[in-house]
Amino acid sequence: MSTTTTTHTPVPERSQPPLLVAGPIAWMRANLFSSVWSSLVTLALAYFLIKFTVGLIDWAFLKSVWTVPTDPATGKLNPDACRQAKGEGACWAVIWDKYRFILFGRYPFDEQWRAAIVLVLFLGLFIVSAMRRFWRPVLALIWVAVLTAIFTLMWGGVFGLRYVAQDEWGGLPITLILSTFGLACAFPIAVLVALGRRATNLPAVKLICVIYIEVIRGVPLISLLFMASVMFPLFMPVGLNPDKLLRAQIAIILFAAVYLAEVIRGGLQALPKGQYEAADALGLSYWKKMGLIILPQALRLVIPPLVNTFIGFFKDTSLVLIIGIFDLLTSGKVAVADPIWQAFSTEVYIMLGLIYFCFCFSMARYSQSLEREFSKSVRR
Amino acid sequence: MSNGTQPAIQLDKVNKWFGQLHVLRDVSLEVATGEKVVVCGPSGSGKSTLIRCINRLEVHQEGRILVDGTELTDDTRALDTIRSEVGMVFQSFNLFPHLTILENCTLAPIWVRKMPKAEAEALAMEFLTRVKIPEQAKKYPGQLSGGQQQRVAIARALCMRPKIMLFDEPTSALDPEMIKEVLDTMIELADSGMTMVCVTHEMGFARQVADRVVFMDRGEVVESGTPTEMFETPQTDRLKLFLSQILRGH
Numbered sequence A: 001m002s003t004t005t006t007t008h009t010p011v012p013e014r015s016q017p018p019l020l021v022a023g024p025i026a027w028m029r030a031n032l033f034s035s036v037w038s039s040l041v042t043l044a045l046a047y048f049l050i051k052f053t054v055g056l057i058d059w060a061f062l063k064s065v066w067t068v069p070t071d072p073a074t075g076k077l078n079p080d081a082c083r084q085a086k087g088e089g090a091c092w093a094v095i096w097d098k099y100r101f102i103l104f105g106r107y108p109f110d111e112q113w114r115a116a117i118v119l120v121l122f123l124g125l126f127i128v129s130a131m132r133r134f135w136r137p138v139l140a141l142i143w144v145a146v147l148t149a150i151f152t153l154m155w156g157g158v159f160g161l162r163y164v165a166q167d168e169w170g171g172l173p174i175t176l177i178l179s180t181f182g183l184a185c186a187f188p189i190a191v192l193v194a195l196g197r198r199a200t201n202l203p204a205v206k207l208i209c210v211i212y213i214e215v216i217r218g219v220p221l222i223s224l225l226f227m228a229s230v231m232f233p234l235f236m237p238v239g240l241n242p243d244k245l246l247r248a249q250i251a252i253i254l255f256a257a258v259y260l261a262e263v264i265r266g267g268l269q270a271l272p273k274g275q276y277e278a279a280d281a282l283g284l285s286y287w288k289k290m291g292l293i294i295l296p297q298a299l300r301l302v303i304p305p306l307v308n309t310f311i312g313f314f315k316d317t318s319l320v321l322i323i324g325i326f327d328l329l330t331s332g333k334v335a336v337a338d339p340i341w342q343a344f345s346t347e348v349y350i351m352l353g354l355i356y357f358c359f360c361f362s363m364a365r366y367s368q369s370l371e372r373e374f375s376k377s378v379r380r
Numbered sequence B: 001m002s003n004g005t006q007p008a009i010q011l012d013k014v015n016k017w018f019g020q021l022h023v024l025r026d027v028s029l030e031v032a033t034g035e036k037v038v039v040c041g042p043s044g045s046g047k048s049t050l051i052r053c054i055n056r057l058e059v060h061q062e063g064r065i066l067v068d069g070t071e072l073t074d075d076t077r078a079l080d081t082i083r084s085e086v087g088m089v090f091q092s093f094n095l096f097p098h099l100t101i102l103e104n105c106t107l108a109p110i111w112v113r114k115m116p117k118a119e120a121e122a123l124a125m126e127f128l129t130r131v132k133i134p135e136q137a138k139k140y141p142g143q144l145s146g147g148q149q150q151r152v153a154i155a156r157a158l159c160m161r162p163k164i165m166l167f168d169e170p171t172s173a174l175d176p177e178m179i180k181e182v183l184d185t186m187i188e189l190a191d192s193g194m195t196m197v198c199v200t201h202e203m204g205f206a207r208q209v210a211d212r213v214v215f216m217d218r219g220e221v222v223e224s225g226t227p228t229e230m231f232e233t234p235q236t237d238r239l240k241l242f243l244s245q246i247l248r249g250h
């Protein structure tokens, strides 16, 4: 102990750090203009960014053509205005003319209100499922009810609705049916397969799961779709031939289940052994242990890769194009095959891209909010 | 069927191997109903393995283990019943982080005992009060200190109203100031007449509550007796060596 005494003067409390250390100016200084080189790169990037944005606005909004007149002689649209603007401005008239075909494909024009209701039902289903308030057993009932309504509307043949054969369906409803149904069926299968692959005390189950995973993972989705559409009917007895959409759907489910299963298995492996043991020690049976303790934690751990897989599969459903199923991408392609609009496919693809983007981006944002919410409750 | 004479736990020449490693060698042990047994021994001597065999978190390969008169076999239905009668507290707490403290405690009574939710919650609050943390019921495990988490783990096990409690070094992951609060909880539990098997190096605790201390070394039960016998007049060299190391460590 030394003999010198130190007196303590309290440091006054300040409500904010100094502006040059924490404000936006400080941020820019630290991140954009920290050196000569960094300043140059910042300025160059800013130049290109502004030029590109200006050009895009010019093309998409200022010089673009929104509608074209009808040719009185032929009764068809006259795209001359679009042809003149070509290269300078976008031709949104093609969207205006074709949007119903792009959205609903060859679904009978007068019945397309049914397909429109189906889209609304799908969106409602997504929104309701996203709300944690509805994460109760009743949600399963909601799904069954909504999906029944969707198929009733699409098919018709009851309640005075005209029958619409499945090969007349098309556009966004097909994409949503394939992806929603696909992922909704694939997910429980994936959970079972992931659990099966880890069931060391049931070697037969484990072997089956491993074979299933490795075989399906080893082939491209396209070849699986081909097999479903071309080869599968050859093996089926005459008369028993599930329709093309269903076959593609099954192929997608089998494929998606494998990828989801591997993601889920990652989560199961990441959980500490102590969680399994604590559940065992309480006398919980296998399924209760999995359902109440292990899966809720494992699935939370793998939300990011899980949503990544969801997004991937949402877009991969567009591969059904090659077996002639009329999904959103196919109907877009067919729309621009119209001789009038052949030169204006860019605009159509931009619209398709925007539609896909809206769905994928919502999924991504939703998964981030879920992660935030879960990390709030489970602070380790 | 438990009567006065039948032991709560009975191990008969139990042997266990991890691969080539012979971790339990002819271990025989009887624990009477209401008895408190402390198991001690050097690291790697098989204490955890022994206690984990009692509720079959580890499977023994030779010999017999009877818990409350029922032999442990591959029959999973019977095993789940036995496990629901045997509470276990782990060194690393192993609370369920995605559930609140209250949910941690009510889960097994609701799903295993089929108890109505309100009743299970009342029971859980009763035990949380007994371990002196009823005010934390709505929090998540991650928001509690280690000592609090371990007391929740004890309450969680007690909510199943077990006949036997197993503890595997319940205080060795805790800071010194938290050890006492957990030990106090365990002493209180011992006073209530619970059958307890406890792996611990807390010799003070052993002296205070243990009816019998079992010393293990290299997979064998080397010596056992009352705490006074064991600590004052150890018979074997191995126990003498162990005690001298423990005392030097403190």
Ligand SMILES: Nc1ncnc2c1ncn2[C@@H]1O[C@H](COP(=O)(O)OP(=O)(O)OP(=O)(O)O)[C@@H](O)[C@H]1O
Binding pocket: B018, B021, B023, B041, B042, B043, B044, B045, B046, B047, B048, B049, B050
């Ligand atoms: N799952 C396992 N696989 C292989 N070997 C194991 C396993 N668990 C334990 N062992 C080994 O078995 C022996 C006994 O381990 P055990 O955990 O029972 O010892 P312990 O007496 O509890 O030691 P500690 O005081 O360090 O906890 C040790 O040599 C250990 O390395």
Ligand SMILES: [Mg+2]
Binding pocket: B047, B048, B049, B168, B169
């Ligand atoms: Mg141990």
